[in-house]
Amino acid sequence: MPNEDILKELKAIVEEVAGVDPEEVTEEKSFVDDLDVDSLSMVEIAVQAEDKFGVKIPDDQLANLKTVGDAVSYIATNK
Amino acid sequence: MSTANDVVVTGLGATTPLGGDVTTTWQALLDGRSGVGRLEADWLDRFDLPVRIAAQLAVEPTEVLARVEARRMDRCEQVAMVAARQAWADAGLAGEEPQVEPERLAVVVGTGIGGAMTMLQQDDLLETAGLRKVSPLTVPMLMPNGPAAWVGLDLGSRGGVHAPVSACASGAEALAWAWRMLRAGEVDVVVAGGAEACITALPLAGFAQARTMSTRNDEPERASRPFDAARDGFVLGEGAGLMVLERAEFARARGARVHGRLAGVGTSADAYHITGPEPEGKGAARAIAAALRTGGIDPKDVGHVNAHATSTPVGDVAEAAAIRSAVGDHPVVTAPKSALGHLLGAAGAVEAIATLLAVRDGVVPPTLNLENLDPAVRLDVVAGEARRVELTAAVNDSFGFGGHNVALAFTSA
Numbered sequence: 001m002p003n004e005d006i007l008k009e010l011k012a013i014v015e016e017v018a019g020v021d022p023e024e025v026t027e028e029k030s031f032v033d034d035l036d037v038d039s040l041s042m043v044e045i046a047v048q049a050e051d052k053f054g055v056k057i058p059d060d061q062l063a064n065l066k067t068v069g070d071a072v073s074y075i076a077t078n079k
Numbered sequence: 080m081s082t083a084n085d086v087v088v089t090g091l092g093a094t095t096p097l098g099g100d101v102t103t104t105w106q107a108l109l110d111g112r113s114g115v116g117r118l119e120a121d122w123l124d125r126f127d128l129p130v131r132i133a134a135q136l137a138v139e140p141t142e143v144l145a146r147v148e149a150r151r152m153d154r155c156e157q158v159a160m161v162a163a164r165q166a167w168a169d170a171g172l173a174g175e176e177p178q179v180e181p182e183r184l185a186v187v188v189g190t191g192i193g194g195a196m197t198m199l200q201q202d203d204l205l206e207t208a209g210l211r212k213v214s215p216l217t218v219p220m221l222m223p224n225g226p227a228a229w230v231g232l233d234l235g236s237r238g239g240v241h242a243p244v245s246a247c248a249s250g251a252e253a254l255a256w257a258w259r260m261l262r263a264g265e266v267d268v269v270v271a272g273g274a275e276a277c278i279t280a281l282p283l284a285g286f287a288q289a290r291t292m293s294t295r296n297d298e299p300e301r302a303s304r305p306f307d308a309a310r311d312g313f314v315l316g317e318g319a320g321l322m323v324l325e326r327a328e329f330a331r332a333r334g335a336r337v338h339g340r341l342a343g344v345g346t347s348a349d350a351y352h353i354t355g356p357e358p359e360g361k362g363a364a365r366a367i368a369a370a371l372r373t374g375g376i377d378p379k380d381v382g383h384v385n386a387h388a389t390s391t392p393v394g395d396v397a398e399a400a401a402i403r404s405a406v407g408d409h410p411v412v413t414a415p416k417s418a419l420g421h422l423l424g425a426a427g428a429v430e431a432i433a434t435l436l437a438v439r440d441g442v443v444p445p446t447l448n449l450e451n452l453d454p455a456v457r458l459d460v461v462a463g464e465a466r467r468v469e470l471t472a473a474v475n476d477s478f479g480f481g482g483h484n485v486a487l488a489f490t491s492a
Binding site for chain 2: 017018019039040041043044047050
């Protein structure tokens, strides 16, 4: 799956879980600092991403996914 | 005329089986409409439940709240939020300019059961789909302080957020707690009341097994019949009611419109049985007497009692005895659960709103389905249609499993 398709799916998950406008969800944005996604919502986003992309996101990896771009690369590499 | 230390009510909010706000609910009560209807759910047959009726919300909270905030809340938290925002706006506090310091604002919202629906749904997910499907929001959605906590967050309350839990007295106990905070001068404004939403299989099964519920399934609107000789139990309802209470001095200084006064509160406990009321209503009478004493109200001036009366055979008669002994046989009595069903931890708060409005508007709503007054009641219970009556003071009763008794005394502004 190309990175732009991963980003598109991720935007939909972030909108569903945290109500963030998909326009705002761009690769350089930090989930916590820019998009106001809290730690509870990050867990939900990770579980939905695991289901959507067929990846495993262990907690120690989740902690490293600071930006939307980090998440896209992680999913692209590990799926 | 209120004095500086008085507690006044400046805002009202509710969402109930009769309407999505206070005005609609109050009008429906006055018109004698019932909020009870047939329950439709696949689990009724699956578990062969004997109860097939309930008083469900007139307006779904998800129609009012933003989608993302609603999905983070249990239904009991959603209804609290809906009612809190209405009360806040009704008090004229929702404008751009803050009128109360966050440190001088408290929230007290009680619930009887809390996020039972969340607990049951998440347990199902754990059993069927495993740990990773359990929501990280499970605990904040099921904790019984959740409704209070969400309202506190929304309004920016830093003066204290509390959640009394005393079964079906919780909502009234929250108002009593608010009154005490205001009288002690701890804060200037308190948003207080109760919230409940647990119309689902296990609570219905539990109440049914305790033989406390009406099984008049063929006539939903006639099932809740407090004080009637043919009553056979309560009807489960859902909803929320919240008030904005203020120190009179503070309300006057900001030019707030006042609905009335919460003049006095009384609480007591039966120490008798875990669910059954003390049959002579002695504990309830002590709560009523305390509310009148703290409110400086002579029992002969109490023109109206808004009864807890849930439509159970034992409870209604015990309460009637309490009213006769603490107030007398002169007050005009009504039992709003005949129309609203039993809102458990929200009941006391929603019915406190009705009590206050009765004083303000000089009218008492009818008790539905009162065809043959139980001869043991011996009170003037309004039946048929609403009754006009000039009121200076009225009392609202609330009692809960566990032997909790709360009485609230309201007077005109």
